[in-house]
Amino acid sequence: MSESIDLSLIQSNKCFGGTVYKYEHYSPSLKCRMRFNIFLPPNAPLDSTTKVPVLYFLSGLTCNEDNMITKAGAQRLLSEQGIALVTPDTSPRNTGIPGEDDIWSIGSGAGFYVDATTDKWKEHYQMYTYIVSELPELICSNFPINKEKSSVFGHSMGGHGAIMIALRNPGIVSAFAPICHPSECPVGTSAFEEYLGPNKSNWLDYDPTELASNYQSEHVNILIDQGSDDAFLKEGNLLPDHFVAAVENSKNYITLETHIQPGYDHSYWFVQTFINDHIDFHAKFLKS
Numbered sequence: 473m474s475e476s477i478d479l480s481l482i483q484s485n486k487c488f489g490g491t492v493y494k495y496e497h498y499s500p501s502l503k504c505r506m507r508f509n510i511f512l513p514p515n516a517p518l519d520s521t522t523k524v525p526v527l528y529f530l531s532g533l534t535c536n537e538d539n540m541i542t543k544a545g546a547q548r549l550l551s552e553q554g555i556a557l558v559t560p561d562t563s564p565r566n567t568g569i570p571g572e573d574d575i576w577s578i579g580s581g582a583g584f585y586v587d588a589t590t591d592k593w594k595e596h597y598q599m600y601t602y603i604v605s606e607l608p609e610l611i612c613s614n615f616p617i618n619k620e621k622s623s624v625f626g627h628s629m630g631g632h633g634a635i636m637i638a639l640r641n642p643g644i645v646s647a648f649a650p651i652c653h654p655s656e657c658p659v660g661t662s663a664f665e666e667y668l669g670p671n672k673s674n675w676l677d678y679d680p681t682e683l684a685s686n687y688q689s690e691h692v693n694i695l696i697d698q699g700s701d702d703a704f705l706k707e708g709n710l711l712p713d714h715f716v717a718a719v720e721n722s723k724n725y726i727t728l729e730t731h732i733q734p735g736y737d738h739s740y741w742f743v744q745t746f747i748n749d750h751i752d753f754h755a756k757f758l759k760s
């Protein structure tokens with residue numbers, strides 16, 4: 473890895489026999505310093521010659537690299553399964569873009585996993601490139617990770633990111649309460665307009681529902697869990713029914729399993745309840 477990336481260890485904590493490491497690095501695609509956590513299971517310490525599969529978890533609005541790894545309780549099963557976990561941040565930070573910290577659903581903590589094209593955001597907000605290209609290269613060059621065995625999952629805005637990425641780079645994907653149709657919901661339209669401009673045709677490649685409705689590529693397997701008492705769902709920000717209908721059009725190419733979980737909300741209490749189902753879902757493919 474090039475020295476300019478300056479990968480620095482910030483913290484390490486033993487966890488279920490493995491270790492959670494926090495790193496900081498300079499990101500050439502985002503032009504700022506970024507942090508991520510990586511959990512290495514007991515069978516793949518840093519100096520291991522054994523390479524293990526990896527899961528990338530994309531978090532939701534207002535989150536950083538810590539929310540999921542500290543709250544979802546994934547490490548117990550990942551440790552047993554011998555699967556690594558990477559939790560990236562959700563946006564560039566401290567870029568100096570005016571107002572970057574002012575609105576909870578745009579800017580810091582709200583990168584929406586797109587490569588921005590508008591003058592205001594495009595220099596730094598290249599989260600699609602960061603998550604799909606830069607970060608996996610950095611991870612596979614510096615850690616005992618099997619490049620061929622990786623998949624992505626996420627929550628809310630990160631569920632949108634995970635499904636969108638898996639439909640553009642066919643693979644296994646799962647999501648908790650994903651923003652399924654960002655082009656049609658309040659938080660999605662305001663962010664897409666800001667990052668991609670007002671022309672909705674430029675939004676389609678970043679929208680899970682739009683991508684699914686025309687999908688005719690390698691088979692994709694998707695698992696979604698959705699709480700029935702989720703405030704974001706009730707506000708019309710998630711629109712899972714739009715996604716289910718879109719998949720109907722592409723059912724020869726997409727297998728979708730959706731679980732509506734009665735009484736659960738949008739929080740990490742919900743995520744931690746079903747995290748093991750998601751790890752098992754990925755493990756079937758990652759370890760085959």
Ligand SMILES: N[C@@H](CCC(=O)N[C@@H](CS)C(=O)NCC(=O)O)C(=O)O
Pocket residue numbers: 531532533534535539543576627628629738739740
């Ligand atoms: N607008 C609210 C909602 C933010 C929110 O619920 N974010 C979700 C993802 S969309 C989350 O995971 N929050 C962090 C956490 O629960 O740890 C806020 O700013 O508090």
